[in-house]
Amino acid sequence: MAKMTMGLGTSSIDKLISAGVILSGAAADDMEVDVFVLVNAGHAFLKNKAADISNMSEDIQTPEEFKASLEKLNTPSWIEFFEMAKELTEVKINICSLAGKIAGGEKMEDFIDLVDDICGIGEYIESVQEADVNLFI
Amino acid sequence: MNEEELKALNVDKSVDARGTACPGPLLAAKKAIAEISSGQIMEVLSADEGTRKDIPKWAAKKGHEYLGTAEDSGYFKIYMKKG
Numbered sequence: 226m227a228k229m230t231m232g233l234g235t236s237s238i239d240k241l242i243s244a245g246v247i248l249s250g251a252a253a254d255d256m257e258v259d260v261f262v263l264v265n266a267g268h269a270f271l272k273n274k275a276a277d278i279s280n281m282s283e284d285i286q287t288p289e290e291f292k293a294s295l296e297k298l299n300t301p302s303w304i305e306f307f308e309m310a311k312e313l314t315e316v317k318i319n320i321c322s323l324a325g326k327i328a329g330g331e332k333m334e335d336f337i338d339l340v341d342d343i344c345g346i347g348e349y350i351e352s353v354q355e356a357d358v359n360l361f362i
Numbered sequence: 363m364n365e366e367e368l369k370a371l372n373v374d375k376s377v378d379a380r381g382t383a384c385p386g387p388l389l390a391a392k393k394a395i396a397e398i399s400s401g402q403i404m405e406v407l408s409a410d411e412g413t414r415k416d417i418p419k420w421a422a423k424k425g426h427e428y429l430g431t432a433e434d435s436g437y438f439k440i441y442m443k444k445g
Contacts, residue, residue, distance in 0.1 A: 249385040253392045253420055298383040309389060 226315070228257045230353045232361040236269035237282035238303065239291060244362050245306025252313035259356070261349040262320045262340075267328030270320060274328075275304060275337045307339050319344045363430040368441050371429070374402035380437050384412035391417055391440075395426065400444050403429070409437040417442075 229251050233244055244260070251258050262270055269278050279288040286294065301309065310316045320336060320343045330336055333343060353359045363371075377394045379387035387408040395404055406417055417440045418428040425445035432439045 246385055249389055253385065253388045254423070299381050299386065300383060301386075313389070313392060 226255060226257050227358075228259070228356045230349070230356040230359045231258060231260045232263050232349065232359070233260055233266045234263045234361065235282060236266050236274075236278055237280055238278050238288065240282050240362050241269055241278065241303035242295070242300070242306065245301070245303050245310070247360065247362075248310035248316060249306060252310040252316070255314055257315040258310070258317070259349075259352045260316065260318045261344070261352070262318065262324050263346075263349075264321075264324050264327060267320060267324030267326075267330060269303075270318070270336045270340055271328050271330050272335060272337055276302075278303070304337070304339065311339065317341045319348065321346060321349065363441070365430075365432045368430045368432045368439070371403050371405075371441060373405045373441075374398050375404040377404065377406045379406055379408050379410075379413070382410070384410050384416070386410070387413040388416050388420060391420070395424075395442075395444055398444050402444050404442055404444065406440045406442075407434075407437055408440065414438060414440070 248258060268274050281288055281291060318340050320340055322343055322345055325331055325343055375394055375398045377390050379390040387406055387410055391406045398404055421428045421442045427443040429441040429443060
């Protein structure tokens with residue numbers, strides 16, 4: 226089984242959707258994927274924030290325009306993309322402890338059900354060394 | 363296979379993914395092929411141009427036989443035999 230690691234360093238909705246699309250492709254290809262939630266990405270995985278994430282990484286579209294584009298195309302939410310990928314292949318979502326703390330979450334119960342573990346950066350580096358491909362988003 | 367031969371196939375599973383953009387049809391195909399047996403035929407209906415190349419490549423990589431793509435009005439049908 227080919228393996229991909231993904232370092233996710235942002236809570237911007239357009240980047241989260243990008244990550245979701247890539248995860249879907251990896252799932253269709255039966256890849257194993259380890260996602261590491263780094264620095265600013267912690268916010269998106271908090272129970273009280275995940276469903277409301279709408280900030281954009283650049284102002285090419287307003288959050289409202291982006292949302293309307295996705296709805297018109299019947300595109301799933303970022304959480305649904307991640308859920309679908311987890312259903313279809315082995316996807317593990319790891320919250321880097323620093324990312325959790327920056328967002329205000331320290332324990333597993335602070336995060337949405339997608340999250341499998343809280344870890345340190347050492348685990349990411351170890352996983353990257355075993356992977357066929359590593360992406361940073 | 364030419365379009366006439368494709369359209370004459372007895373399809374065991376039809377997946378209508380016309381309502382979704384990439385990667386929706388690919389995921390729908392991945393889910394649906396698990397529901398049929400080896401040797402059975404599946405068609406995927408899509409209007410998404412990315413899917414036109416993705417699904418034949420995916421099918422071949424996963425050991426299924428890509429049979430061809432037939433055009434219809436505003437969409438196309440991709441046929442494959444499960445490996």
